[in-house]
Amino acid sequence: MKEESTLDKAKDLFTEFLKKNRCRKTPERYAVLEHIYRSEGHFTAESLYQEMQGEYRVSRATVYNTLELLAQSQLVVKHRFGTQEARYEKAFGDKLHHHLVCIDCGKVKEFTDKSIRTAIQAKRFAYFEPCYYTLYVYGLCSRCKQKRRRSDENQK
Amino acid sequence: MKEESTLDKAKDLFTEFLKKNRCRKTPERYAVLEHIYRSEGHFTAESLYQEMQGEYRVSRATVYNTLELLAQSQLVVKHRFGTQEARYEKAFGDKLHHHLVCIDCGKVKEFTDKSIRTAIQAKRFAYFEPCYYTLYVYGLCSRCKQKRRRSDENQK
DNA sequence: TTTGTTGCAAAACGTTTGCAGCCTC
DNA sequence: GAGGCTGCAAACGTTTTGCAACAAA
Numbered sequence: 561m562k563e564e565s566t567l568d569k570a571k572d573l574f575t576e577f578l579k580k581n582r583c584r585k586t587p588e589r590y591a592v593l594e595h596i597y598r599s600e601g602h603f604t605a606e607s608l609y610q611e612m613q614g615e616y617r618v619s620r621a622t623v624y625n626t627l628e629l630l631a632q633s634q635l636v637v638k639h640r641f642g643t644q645e646a647r648y649e650k651a652f653g654d655k656l657h658h659h660l661v662c663i664d665c666g667k668v669k670e671f672t673d674k675s676i677r678t679a680i681q682a683k684r685f686a687y688f689e690p691c692y693y694t695l696y697v698y699g700l701c702s703r704c705k706q707k708r709r710r711s712d713e714n715q716k
Numbered sequence: 717m718k719e720e721s722t723l724d725k726a727k728d729l730f731t732e733f734l735k736k737n738r739c740r741k742t743p744e745r746y747a748v749l750e751h752i753y754r755s756e757g758h759f760t761a762e763s764l765y766q767e768m769q770g771e772y773r774v775s776r777a778t779v780y781n782t783l784e785l786l787a788q789s790q791l792v793v794k795h796r797f798g799t800q801e802a803r804y805e806k807a808f809g810d811k812l813h814h815h816l817v818c819i820d821c822g823k824v825k826e827f828t829d830k831s832i833r834t835a836i837q838a839k840r841f842a843y844f845e846p847c848y849y850t851l852y853v854y855g856l857c858s859r860c861k862q863k864r865r866r867s868d869e870n871q872k
Numbered sequence: 873t874t875t876g877t878t879g880c881a882a883a884a885c886g887t888t889t890g891c892a893g894c895c896t897c
Numbered sequence: 898g899a900g901g902c903t904g905c906a907a908a909c910g911t912t913t914t915g916c917a918a919c920a921a922a
Contacts, residue, residue, distance in 0.1 A: 582876090583876080583877090584875095584876060584877065584920085584921050584922075585921075585922095586876090586877065586878080586920085586921075588877080588878070589877095604911095605911080605912080606910095606911080617879090618878090618879090619878065619879045619880070620879090620880090620912085621877095621878075621879065621880080621912095621913080621914085622877080622878060622879075624911095624912065624913075625877080625878090632819075638798060640796030640797075640798065641796075642794060642796065644886080644887070644888095644910065644911065645910080645911065646911085646912090660841065660844050660846075662844075663788075663847060669844070671839075671841070673835070673839055675835045675838070676832070676835040676836055676839065678835075679829070679831045679832040679834075679835040680832055680851070680853070682831070683827075683829055683832065683853075685816065685827070685853075685855075687857065687858040688816050688818075688825070688853075688855055688856070688857055688858065689855045689856045689861055690816075690853045690854070690855035691819060691854055691855040691856070692853075692854055692855075693851065693852060693853040693854060694850075694851070694852050694854070695836070695849065695850070695851045696849060696850050697836070697839075697841075697844075697846045697848075697849040698846070698847055698848055698849060698850070699841075699844055699845045699846035699847040699848075700844070700845045700847070701843065701844055702843040702844065705845055738901095739901080739902090740895085740896050740897070740901060740902065741896075741897095742895080742896075742901090742902065742903080744902080744903070745902095760886090761886080761887080762886080773904090774903090774904090775903065775904040775905070776887085776904090776905090777887095777888080777889085777902095777903075777904065777905080778902080778903060778904075780886095780887065780888075781902080781903090800885065800886065800911080800912070800913095801885085801886065802886080802887090
């Protein structure tokens with residue numbers, strides 16, 4: 561039995577999703593999916609659009625449209641860390657993780673925690689069927705914490 | 717000893733915060749705080765602005781400015797449930813809670829869970845000082861789940 | 873052949889900003 | 898009195914939309 565790469569599996573899942581929802585399998589949609597699954601880390605709609613320009617010609621509209629489909633099919637997670645711009649990341653094949661967001665500089669770090677994950681996944685809801693979840697812990701990164709301390713001292 | 721209302725306590729905390737950050741105590745800022753703490757549930761910057769018009773004349777700019785200060789002082793939490801518009805809720809005096817967000821209709825429900833809360837609050841980070849956190853569980857509310865089931869059946 | 877999808881540009885939307893005047897401190 | 902804050906309107910950046918052309922089914 562041949563081993564399938566994460567990208568291949570993601571493609572299969574996307575195809576299945578498109579079929580189920582009677583959407584067309586356009587090359588643009590697969591190009592977006594490929595680009596995302598070949599890259600690492602977070603990205604924005606605009607950064608994705610820019611990066612893809614050399615490689616495959618897609619319009620911004622299609623990028624947004626495809627991201628919406630990928631989010632619906634849970635191949636991508638859409639984040640809003642308090643800023644105006646939405647940030648995305650691939651959701652399949654990666655370990656589940658949570659996010660630390662610095663309230664001063666906006667930097668985002670990831671972390672994992674088994675007991676948190678277990679507690680959340682154990683939860684059952686009477687009239688709600690969970691699909692996925694996001695946990696953002698807001699606070700100060702060490703750099704910004706120091707900055708604040710310094711400016712507090714100056715104000716005395 | 718006189719009992720202080722939640723609103724009074726919130727005002728005191730806000731005053732303290734303003735003093736600490738060398739901001740002015742303007743009537744507009746307190747009007748916004750009062751309105752928020754006299755209302756229930758979620759709101760947007762625009763809905764807050766609209767609601768306040770009869771009661772106290774504040775500009776949109778001041779509403780945004782004050783919401784920012786209230787978020788910084790943690791008297792208000794700012795949420796981004798995947799939509800473009802930010803949603804806010806008061807953060808002081810209310811029980812800590814998490815959110816269920818329907819991915820089809822966007823409706824938001826609250827829930828609490830002690831073991832989740834405990835797990836999150838127990839977590840320590842090496843180079844990060846947490847202030848607050850948000851947990852959003854995305855999924856389908858019972859109504860939208862039924863709707864999907866029906867349309868799936870029709871498509872067969 | 874049908875009609876969902878595309879690219880493009882314009883529009884919409886929520887939010888931020890610049891500025892003159894006001895009012896805390 | 899100084900300068901932070903206000904209201905207003907214009908500007909901004911992100912996302913959505915309308916439309917004609919295209920291509921998947």
